[in-house]
Amino acid sequence: MKKLLLGDEAIALGAIHAGLGGVYAYPGTPSTEITEYIQADALARERGVHSRWCTNEKTAMEAALGMSYAGKRALVCMKHVGMNVAADAFVNSAITGVHGGLVVVAADDPSMHSSQNEQDSRFYASFAMVPAMEPGNQQEAYDMMRAAFELSEQLREPVVLRIVTRLAHSRAAVEVSEPMEVQDRGICQERWVLLPGIARGRYAALLEKQDDMLASSETSIYNKVEKGEGSLGIIACGIAYNYVKEALGDKANVLKVSQYPLPESKICQLAKENDAIMVVEDGQPVVEQQVKALLGADYPVKGRLTGDLPRAGELTPDNVAKALGVEGKETMQHSTIVAPRPPQLCQGCGHRDVYTALNQVLATYPDYRVFGDIGCYTLGALPPFKALASCVDMGASITMAKGAADAGFHPSVAIIGDSTFTHSGMTGLLDAVNDGSNITVVISDNLTTGMTGGQESAGTSKYEAICTALGVEPEHVRVVVPLPKNMEEITRILKEEIDYPGVSVIIPRRECIQTAARKAREARKLRENN
Amino acid sequence: MKKDIILCGVGGQGILSIATIIGEAATRAGLNLKQAEVHGMSQRGGDVQSHLRLSDKTIYSDLIAQGSADMIISMEPMESLRYLPYLSKEGRVVTGSKPFVNIPNYPEEEALQGALAELPSLSMMDIDAVAKDAGNARGANMVLLGMAARHLQILGADELRDAIRTVFARKGEAVVEANLKAFQAGLGE
Known part of the structure; x- marks a missing residue:
């Protein structure tokens, strides 16, 4: 069955269908509609899925970790700056590890449509040393919830699902599958007491899991290679892939990255087969920096840091096409009489x-x-x-x-x-x-x-x-x-x-x-x- | 076939309902669709826009590239001009004619009419007045949808009428009929 869903709604439905036990969140654009969808969903209500708003992102993250400890799948949703508020709990949840699957949705806002900065939540995932997934479209957003919960339980670590405004607030048809039962692994038998002596051991365990995380990225169906023409290899993260395909169609030599840590051997292979790499990513140059480090100073890597793409602001079909050397269509001029119409407080407020x-x-x-x-x-x-x-x-x-x-x-x-x-x-x-x-x-x-x-x-x-x-x-x-x-x-x-x-x-x-x-x-x- | 449409207006004028109806009709017709909306702070009395893309082929980007929109559908005349760089050279502007003035520096009537007159293809109507005449003062957005339907090609008027019925069904038969009437007034057949 197909449903017309916002990216946010696709995440919500994907989570419910992955046997979710509860969502914990504080409202924040562009993440709000995820929790609202779960609150209104008939199946979630029937199952008693927790969905009441939390006081802030930190209380949300901690409550979700508690639900995970008790064995159920828990979802935390916030806008990117909410990650700063939740950071203490989030970073340490990588040290405790998780029991029931735990997915943290961070909705980034490049171009600051409704935010005060454009921080990139992929930094948080690598900072905490946990995997991140980044859907490229609404269908992937739905499908990835199941994959993310499975990965979380397999690694026993939280998984970050990073989205951006243009996916969160864009609608498309999504093919939905049969819902799973509510997953319940029962209460955790370990003790997550992060006293220094114990925390050192858990940190060592987290370090050991890094190889498994990398292996999972290397074989992930979400990190796929498409062969095209020419000698430019393109690394396109999440929705950036759409703009690349819009510009080059089947001619793009592209590695679409939607699961992190970066699939290093796939990137090295792409570099070997081409003369240069262009990194196209929405948000900050997270991947571009890592790819530069991976390929060494002599290999040409282009992106936001080199000015091929703008250093600030969201990607658009226009700036990506330009970076790839595809000429845009002839455009009409901006009308000179149009005045700005900023948002304002409602009359009567x-x-x-x-x-x-x-x-x-x-x-x-x-x-x-x-x-x-x-x-x-x-x-x-x-x-x-x-x-x-x-x-x-x-x-x-x-x-x-x-x-x-x-x-x-x-x-x-x-x-x-x-x-x-x-x-x-x-x-x-x-x-x-x-x-x-x-x-x-x-x-x-x-x-x-x-x-x-x-x-x-x-x-x-x-x-x-x-x-x-x-x-x-x-x-x-x-x-x-x-x-x-x-x-x-x-x-x-x-x-x-x-x-x-x-x-x-x-x-x-x-x-x-x-x-x-x-x-x-x-x-x-x-x-x-x- | 593809249709790339910019929908725009001022927060609260009901452009998202137009998007919902076109979306419903497109889905039923088996077309691919992407529709990027703006939520949040920008809704409060500020300019709002939505990128709506319909095609019988795969659509990748959620956003429309500059110079390639087939139509700008606007509730308000100045807003219809805000997105001109997106409009294709063959594109059409379909807009309500009545200014929504909530800013001190809204352009003078003469300048506004002059800029509109320069557009290659323009459909303009006092959608508020037409809606009122049709007995549905809150149906200006449906009048606008009717106007756009004359040029939409990828979807027919009957398909849009069915979508109006579906989208407004839960609000009762009277609301459905009122909106169909407003739609018809815009379509003008």
């Missing part, structure tokens, strides 16, 4: 009222800074508000405001969303309380994880309790409703708390208008159907 109030109050001080965070409200950095001094990583608003206050700067204000606060803001707030830092924290609570499409937010209805439990004085935890009619009250409270020399928290709380509208539609539909 509560974050707008928060920024209006903040700007109004802060304008009365000689100087001030608002440290921002990751979410829809990051758009407050753009006109008309231009309110933010920074946006770095999940949770950094509170800790950067604290650091600036420690340096003696005032007013030092943090603005953070509800979901981002529970993801990574709480620990920073505890630091600020312990230090008695003179900061004002605005937790702009829209009762959801808005930017990724309105997923549940881990701390909903718990924010006042969390803040006071962390030690913020109850009289300095203030809740307001961000609406234009309340502007006088909001600005008064903001002013009072900015002038209070210590940690204060203001929680403007009003539901995201998108999720509110969706709930209203669903309620209406329910009424109509009854």
Whole structure:
């Protein structure tokens, strides 16, 4: 049977059909739809596959490792920068090894469509010394889930499945196969206690497995050679293969790489049969560097480092064709009258009222800074508000405001969303309380994880309790409703708390208008159907 | 035969529904299809686009190469001009005529009309007004699909109608009929 699926959905269905026990994830573009698909899938529901959102990527990774310890197949999904948050658990899961299959999906975002960098998760796989797979299309994404879980159980190591935005968010028909039963190997009989003496032994075991990982790559059906014409050997990783085929068709001498570590003997063979190698890979020049090291300084290796392909940004059919010497079609000029149309906060969004109030109050001080965070409200950095001094990583608003206050700067204000606060803001707030830092924290609570499409937010209805439990004085935890009619009250409270020399928290709380509208539609539909 | 289509508009205008219907029709017709969407931050009032590729042969790339799109289907006139480098010399722009102005530097009407008039092949209609006349004020995207159907070739109007029925079936017969009516108004037969 064929189904029209996004790359993300193909991964989700592939995992369910591979007998998945649970998915653990925090929403992040372009990975969000994987977990959402599993949450909505009838078979996954019937089987009781765990799919509730986690508080952050680290808790997700650890819970998945626990499920693996208990013998079931577990999936962890995140956007590439989520790997930084999960890194402690992820890197050490290579040292403990796994029991039930464990697959870590890292969705990279070359060109930064919705991200702050274009880090390449294949580095994480080689850093942790575990295999990675990189599907080239939606069908492979589906098929590879089964292969990845099998490889994980065979090697007893986590396997990284690396995708990029253009696969995650592109739809194509996928042939699906008969679902496997939920796999269950029973509870692990080993102890994964990484005390130094034990960890040294496990690390030695991981080093010993490297040969098996390489052997698996060398024979993998996903690392295939196609003979073409000419004397240029092309190494095309994941979706890069599609652009190469688009440009050269059957004329390409290509080694398609979709399983890592790199199949070294296949690369040496390709180098021997050709005069030069071109590495085409989306993201950073991970493979290009390794191939250069493998083939030595005298062998010509081209790619992003040599400028044949752009050093930054995603691959396109155009830049790949150009690198391969294929002339593009004649194109029309960019229209000179087209104006940029950047994303903006929705009309009627509560974050707008928060920024209006903040700007109004802060304008009365000689100087001030608002440290921002990751979410829809990051758009407050753009006109008309231009309110933010920074946006770095999940949770950094509170800790950067604290650091600036420690340096003696005032007013030092943090603005953070509800979901981002529970993801990574709480620990920073505890630091600020312990230090008695003179900061004002605005937790702009829209009762959801808005930017990724309105997923549940881990701390909903718990924010006042969390803040006071962390030690913020109850009289300095203030809740307001961000609406234009309340502007006088909001600005008064903001002013009072900015002038209070210590940690204060203001929680403007009003539901995201998108999720509110969706709930209203669903309620209406329910009424109509009854 | 192949058709490479850029679908575009402003976040929230309903271009993904057009993609879903063409996708449904193409799959039923046994065509290969790839459709790259943009999700996430770019949806909020910003420009949105989707690359939709249909072919009876294998499609490799999820993205359309510059200079090779057969059609740009746009909900909005300025957005239809944003992707011109993708359009083939023989390509057609099918667009709604009513500007969606949510930025301070939206081009002047005269400049906009001038740029549109220079296009080699243009189909333009006030899709909002036509949808309203057809009794489906929210059906502007289906009017646009109807306009595009006149030039799509690789899929027929009947195949698209069947797809509209399937895609909207769970929303009830009234919604299906309203969308078919809007589609017909765009098709204009």
